[in-house]
Amino acid sequence: MTVAGTGQDGTAGTVGTAGTVGTAGTGRASGPVVRRVLAGGAGPGAGDDGYPGADAGPLAGVYRLLVDGTLRTVDGAWLGESLLTVLRERLGVTSVKDGCEQGRCGSCSVLLDGKLVTACTVLAADAADSRVTTLAGLPDDGLAPAVQAAFLRHGAVQCGFCSPGFVVAVTDLLGRRPDADEHEVREALAGNICRCTGYGRIVAAVRAVQEDLAGQAGRPGEAAPGEEAS
Amino acid sequence: MTGTTAALHRPGTVGEATRVLAELGDADLLAGGTDLVPALRAGTRRPRAIVALRRVLELRTRGVGADGIVVGAGVTYAELAGWAPAPGLAATARAVGSAQIRNAGTVGGALGSANPRGDLLTFLTAADAQVLTCSARRGPRTVPLPDFLLAGRRRGELVTAVRIPPTHGPQVFLKIGGRQAAYPALVSCALVVDRADGRVGCAFGGVAATPPRARAAEQFALAEIDWSAVPTGARAQALARRFGELVTEAARSAAAQLPEGPRDPADYRWHAVGVLAARALARCLAAPAGAEGPAAEGRGGGTVAGS
Numbered sequence: 001m002t003v004a005g006t007g008q009d010g011t012a013g014t015v016g017t018a019g020t021v022g023t024a025g026t027g028r029a030s031g032p033v034v035r036r037v038l039a040g041g042a043g044p045g046a047g048d049d050g051y052p053g054a055d056a057g058p059l060a061g062v063y064r065l066l067v068d069g070t071l072r073t074v075d076g077a078w079l080g081e082s083l084l085t086v087l088r089e090r091l092g093v094t095s096v097k098d099g100c101e102q103g104r105c106g107s108c109s110v111l112l113d114g115k116l117v118t119a120c121t122v123l124a125a126d127a128a129d130s131r132v133t134t135l136a137g138l139p140d141d142g143l144a145p146a147v148q149a150a151f152l153r154h155g156a157v158q159c160g161f162c163s164p165g166f167v168v169a170v171t172d173l174l175g176r177r178p179d180a181d182e183h184e185v186r187e188a189l190a191g192n193i194c195r196c197t198g199y200g201r202i203v204a205a206v207r208a209v210q211e212d213l214a215g216q217a218g219r220p221g222e223a224a225p226g227e228e229a230s
Numbered sequence: 231m232t233g234t235t236a237a238l239h240r241p242g243t244v245g246e247a248t249r250v251l252a253e254l255g256d257a258d259l260l261a262g263g264t265d266l267v268p269a270l271r272a273g274t275r276r277p278r279a280i281v282a283l284r285r286v287l288e289l290r291t292r293g294v295g296a297d298g299i300v301v302g303a304g305v306t307y308a309e310l311a312g313w314a315p316a317p318g319l320a321a322t323a324r325a326v327g328s329a330q331i332r333n334a335g336t337v338g339g340a341l342g343s344a345n346p347r348g349d350l351l352t353f354l355t356a357a358d359a360q361v362l363t364c365s366a367r368r369g370p371r372t373v374p375l376p377d378f379l380l381a382g383r384r385r386g387e388l389v390t391a392v393r394i395p396p397t398h399g400p401q402v403f404l405k406i407g408g409r410q411a412a413y414p415a416l417v418s419c420a421l422v423v424d425r426a427d428g429r430v431g432c433a434f435g436g437v438a439a440t441p442p443r444a445r446a447a448e449q450f451a452l453a454e455i456d457w458s459a460v461p462t463g464a465r466a467q468a469l470a471r472r473f474g475e476l477v478t479e480a481a482r483s484a485a486a487q488l489p490e491g492p493r494d495p496a497d498y499r500w501h502a503v504g505v506l507a508a509r510a511l512a513r514c515l516a517a518p519a520g521a522e523g524p525a526a527e528g529r530g531g532g533t534v535a536g537s
């Protein structure tokens with residue numbers, strides 16, 4: 001299958017040499033995959049000309065993603081690009097962190113049609129008719145602000161790299177299971193790795209949100225007591 | 231940029247999917263993406279085209295009938311995890327990965343990847359599962375899981391569902407490994423008991439290229455255990471111990487052993503599946519007769535479900 005060059009900079013036709021950063025990108029399906037860096041800016045509309053020859057294989061064509069309620073056009077992405085890559089490097093949504101690209105660390109956690117998934121294991125082009133919700137798209141009047149506040153108050157944020165993924169995961173959990181016990185909380189968050197906090201403070205923050213929820217709903221005693229005084 | 235949109239196909243039905251597969255000749259199927267998308271990123275898979283199954287709703291059905299339980303290829307682990315009619319499947323699904331992986335990973339993807347350490351494959355092997363497939367040229371086909379795993383997926387073929395014959399009795403899935411959320415188990419063992427005729431299905435994963443059945447151990451259990459008057463105490467312990475030994479022997483003599491790794495030399499694996507099998511049988515013996523529904527067990531992926 002012949003793939004047309006991106007042709008945006010007048011040098012289309014050159015067969016892209018993988019890894020040659022700064023060369024005009026054309027997309028022949030050849031060459032090894034090289035890790036792409038954020039060079040060239042990741043702001044909205046950074047487009048495809050920042051990543052010449054960095055990938056190989058067919059292009060995905062133009063498609064639209066519904067990200068946090070806004071339709072975004074993705075043009076010129078490779079077929080094999082993950083939702084993580086497209087969100088960060090093509091759409092500039094950098095709260096979705098890139099930790100492992102193997103589904104193991106949870107730092108890229110987002111909601112896909114309301115289900116918690118790792119964006120790095122979702123094919124971006126296949127998410128075209130799904131709702132993608134990142135940290136910024138969690139409703140302002142919902143649980144997320146309380147979760148974020150509790151994370152700060154309880155020292156659950158240190159370097160902060162894992163925090164967006166955790167906040168998405170915790171908000172998802174408490175939306176479904178507000179009364180989850182500590183075992184269930186830990187189990188539900190097992191897919192999110194934190195290298196700083198040792199998890200105790202994260203669990204304490206979650207328990208604090210649960211207590212507040214139970215208090216607001218006038219159901220004292222329904223949620224188990226938190227581990228730490230705030 | 232144009233002319234390449236054809237690289238991603240998103241059919242809406244099984245018929246459309248098999249037709250597209252036949253036309254393309256060479257394309258990768260995509261379900262939840264938990265295995266395929268990282269492989270695309272790493273460059274270990276480089277398909278010219280992808281056929282995505284997300285929109286094929288008929289693959290997402292599951293049901294219970296006279297001839298057993300049928301689970302569509304598009305059903306996720308999360309959907310199985312709370313499914314009361316299939317306690318063993320539910321227990322196995324809960325032991326897979328993280329919440330994120332369980333929300334995306336599917337039964338069809340597990341069969342397509344055919345990872346020798348795949349949890350579901352171990353359980354399905356113990357449960358005598360059949361694999362339902364479909365291709366444009368040959369139409370629908372039903373094959374026993376071991377045959378499917380040995381032959382591999384045929385070109386142009388897609389897994390539509392798995393079927394498990396009905397059984398009534400405890401079902402246990404146990405595994406040993408590193409951090410469950412991030413890595414597949416080193417070894418696993420599944421037991422499916424049918425109290426009615428006393429049969430015990432036992433399979434183990436992580437030892438050979440596909441999960442073997444421990445036939446001698448199964449024979450032993452059939453001959454020694456009366457499930458209408460379940461042995462207890464020292465007798466139960468002795469049965470479990472011997473059962474474990476037989477499973478270790480089966481592991482040692484299994485064909486197509488997996489290459490050894492620094493963390494799992496072969497004799498560790500043989501020993502470990504024996505330990506898991508003994509533990510699993512002990513739990514089956516201790517499971518109350520007629521207890522319905524799954525009962526999750528502590529940590530470490532251990533789960534017993536009685537039915």
Ligand SMILES: Cc1cc2nc3c(=O)[nH]c(=O)nc-3n(C[C@H](O)[C@H](O)[C@H](O)COP(=O)(O)OP(=O)(O)OC[C@H]3O[C@@H](n4cnc5c(N)ncnc54)[C@H](O)[C@@H]3O)c2cc1C
Pocket residue numbers: 102103104121258259260261262263264265266267283303325326327328331334335336337338339340341342343345347348349350383387388389390410411412413414415
């Ligand atoms: C961090 C992490 C942890 C994991 N932990 C575990 C674990 O604890 N236990 C475990 O067993 N697994 C684990 N896995 C593996 C994985 O989740 C499963 O194998 C999963 O079932 C794959 O399903 P999928 O829908 O994501 O498949 P995909 O990645 O979409 O596809 C996988 C393969 O199957 C093929 N395929 C997909 N659908 C079909 C179909 N209908 N017919 C034929 N072929 C098909 C694809 O072409 C591809 O080759 C883990 C994975 C990750 C990333």
Ligand code: FES
Pocket residue numbers: 084097098099100101102103104105106107108109118119120121
């Ligand atoms: S970057 Fe996606 S899980 Fe680590």
Ligand code: FES
Pocket residue numbers: 156157158159160161162163193194195196197
């Ligand atoms: S705060 Fe640093 S990784 Fe969690």
